[in-house]
Amino acid sequence: MKLQKLLFILFLSVLTLSAAAQTESQLRRKKEAIQREIEQLQKNLNKTASGKKLTIQQINTINAQIRLRQDKIGTINSEIKNLDNQISQNTNTVHTLQGQLGDLKKEYAGMIRFAQRNRNSYDKMMFIFAAKDFNQAYKRIKYLQQFSQYRKKQAGYIENTQQDLNGKIKVLDKTLREKSDLLKEQERERERLGKNKNEQAVVLNQLSKQxxxxxxxxxxxxxxxxxxxxxxxxxxxxxxxxxxxxxxxxxxxxxxxxxxxxxxxxxxxxxxxxxxxxAPTAPTAKAKSxxxxxxxxxxxxxxxxxxxxxxxxxxxxxxxxxxxxxxxxxxxxxxxxxxxxxxxxxxxxxxxxxxxxxxxxxxxxxxxxxxxxxxxxxxxxxxxxxxxxxxxxxxxxxxxxxxxxxxxxxxxxxxxxxxxxxxxxxxxxxxxxx
Incomplete structure (x- = not known):
């Protein structure tokens, strides 16, 4: 039951991360498209910057740049929110895996102690010969065989869970670094937005003169x-x-x-x-819309x-x-x-x-x-x-x-x-x- 629960948690985690990766990819493409538009508008502005006469197109271009910059900041915010969800999901998965790993280790320790107490062949033989009939003796032999196999499986479960845990911790660290980079990018975009708004103020001041x-x-x-x-x-x-x-x-x-x-x-x-x-009466022609x-x-x-x-x-x-x-x-x-x-x-x-x-x-x-x-x-x-x-x-x-x-x-x-x-x-x- 514990193994099924662990597999179910890992399955949900994979589904969530797959959806998050798709959303992350869409947001990244949208952000790149916005940046290309901003760069194209800046090229147009650079061409017209030398002109002394202010045009409606210049004003529209600056306003469009501000709008696109705000859209880009909004997209970065969505990326950060998406990463926060991933961080929360990965953190919960790490805690669950740590708990599962602890339980598996406790069970394995109990099996090791049992094996230590019954480690010599004489004890095993006595356990089998103490059976009241042949059927019970056969069941005790199968029990000892299955116990040995289960102990090996349990060791494998512990190793796999430890690997999953290490992998999730690496993903969590990577996501935290990505969030840090996005926060820095967001701050840079806010600074650029401030510059665009300063340009807008200069243009509006120029507008009053012209x-x-x-x-x-x-x-x-x-x-x-x-x-x-x-x-x-x-x-x-x-x-x-x-x-x-x-x-x-x-x-x-x-x-x-x-x-x-x-x-x-x-x-x-x-x-x-x-x-x-x-003769049939001709229908009255109805005016069409x-x-x-x-x-x-x-x-x-x-x-x-x-x-x-x-x-x-x-x-x-x-x-x-x-x-x-x-x-x-x-x-x-x-x-x-x-x-x-x-x-x-x-x-x-x-x-x-x-x-x-x-x-x-x-x-x-x-x-x-x-x-x-x-x-x-x-x-x-x-x-x-x-x-x-x-x-x-x-x-x-x-x-x-x-x-x-x-x-x-x-x-x-x-x-x-x-x-x-x-x-x-x-x-x-x-x-x-x-």
């Missing part, structure tokens, strides 16, 4: 983005109207077919001198359902990048503006990819920026700020298919990405993978 110029830049940006968004909405509306015209035409064809069938039935009845059947129009065909309905089912799992529109401006309202000092999507800062010359299968609904150049609109049934994805495009209106695209190359805005390659349901703008961060 307030007039900065407000002009924001107003110019708002005007430019308003024209682009208007063009996007117009393209979506054209797709909706095309679907509406198609639905009206299909209804007209269906009504004409029904009328022709009714006329043919009436002519046949007259020729056969039968009562002419009453935008959602119904955009998912009217089986293909469009399938695309729309597939897009919706992949919420939170859609691939990024670029292979690598960092979100430097988020969805919604943004305030910089006294100025404010709204972003209907997200800005992703990526590498120079990065390929832009479709996040889901669909059909290209528009390719336009507005205010010097190339925009691609892809229709996914009821949903649309918008890829703005492309330098070159290799798709045309009407082309079908697959998930992750390259549709163009991102352009540089100032000193950074920034893709502006939107997701819309009809005309309504949605937060892309809720749709793309984490």
């Amino acid at each position: 307030e007039k110029q900065f407000k002009q830049d924001i107003n110019s940006r708002k005007k430019q983005q308003a024209q682009i968004d208007a063009a996007i909405k117009a393209a979506i509306q054209r797709a909706i109207e095309a679907a509406r015209r198609k639905a009206i035409e299909e209804a007209r064809i269906a009504a004409a077919k029904a009328a022709a069938e009714a006329k043919a039935a009436a002519d046949k009845a007259r020729a056969e001198n039968r009562p002419v059947p009453t 935008t959602s119904e129009l955009l998912t009217a065909t089986p293909e469009a309905a399938r695309l729309s359902a597939g897009f919706e089912n992949n919420r939170g799992r859609l691939p990024w529109p670029v292979a690598t990048g960092t979100i430097t401006e988020r969805f919604g309202l943004h305030k910089v000092d006294l100025a404010s503006y709204t972003n209907d999507g997200i800005d992703i800062t990526t590498a120079d010359g990065a390929a832009v990819r479709a996040v889901f299968a669909g059909k290209v609904a528009a390719v336009q150049v507005v205010m010097g920026r190339t925009v691609v609109l892809i229709n996914h049934g009821e949903y649309f994805t918008v890829y703005q700020n492309l330098r070159s495009v290799n798709v045309s209106v009407g082309n079908s695209v697959d998930t992750k298919q390259t549709i163009g190359v991102v352009a540089n805005t100032g000193d950074d390659a920034v893709l502006k990405f939107q997701i819309r349901r009809g005309q309504a703008a949605l937060n892309p961060e809720a749709w793309i993978s984490k």
Whole structure:
């Protein structure tokens, strides 16, 4: 029973450590990915640091660095918590093994004392011959044999338990060292976060000195983005109207077919001198919603359902990048503006990819920026700020298919990405993978 208990404890320990190792590996990969994003943003900042004029992109980059640094500290905290759980588990296992080892040694000592008292062959022979019959004598012989074998097994159990105990102590020491290293790394990241916040304070101070110029830049940006968004909405509306015209035409064809069938039935009845059947009343055409129009065909309905089912799992529109401006309202000092999507800062010359299968609904150049609109049934994805495009209106695209190359805005390659349901703008961060 004690052996079974020991094996059960070791089994649970192995399962716990296996799960912990998996979590530890995931956290390490996440931390490394965050660090790569921070380094890329720092390269972008170094390029723009010499410029005297402050830009929105610089502010966004510094803010993104601070956010990523905070995420990294949070990941380190999760690693430390994970190690604390491992330390607690290993400590409990060590104490259990020490207790089991003590019990095994006590039992083994008792067997040794018994063997010492009955160590000569004469005592064993007397023990056997003192049996009242042959059956009892046979059982006593088997008992002595089994006792000898059990003593050897018990010695093996003690040796194995001692090895397990030594192994767990080594793992515990290694985990404690890892925790110490993580605590040092956490402290370094806190210092770097402090430096980032100091940079932010310097930028905000610089912003107050360039307030007039900065407000002009924001107003110019708002005007430019308003024209682009208007063009996007117009393209979506054209797709909706095309679907509406198609639905009206299909209804007209269906009504004409029904009328022709009714006329043919009436002519046949007259020729056969039968009562002419009453023509069925044409159903009143019901106005369809935008959602119904955009998912009217089986293909469009399938695309729309597939897009919706992949919420939170859609691939990024670029292979690598960092979100430097988020969805919604943004305030910089006294100025404010709204972003209907997200800005992703990526590498120079990065390929832009479709996040889901669909059909290209528009390719336009507005205010010097190339925009691609892809229709996914009821949903649309918008890829703005492309330098070159290799798709045309009407082309079908697959998930992750390259549709163009991102352009540089100032000193950074920034893709502006939107997701819309009809005309309504949605937060892309809720749709793309984490």
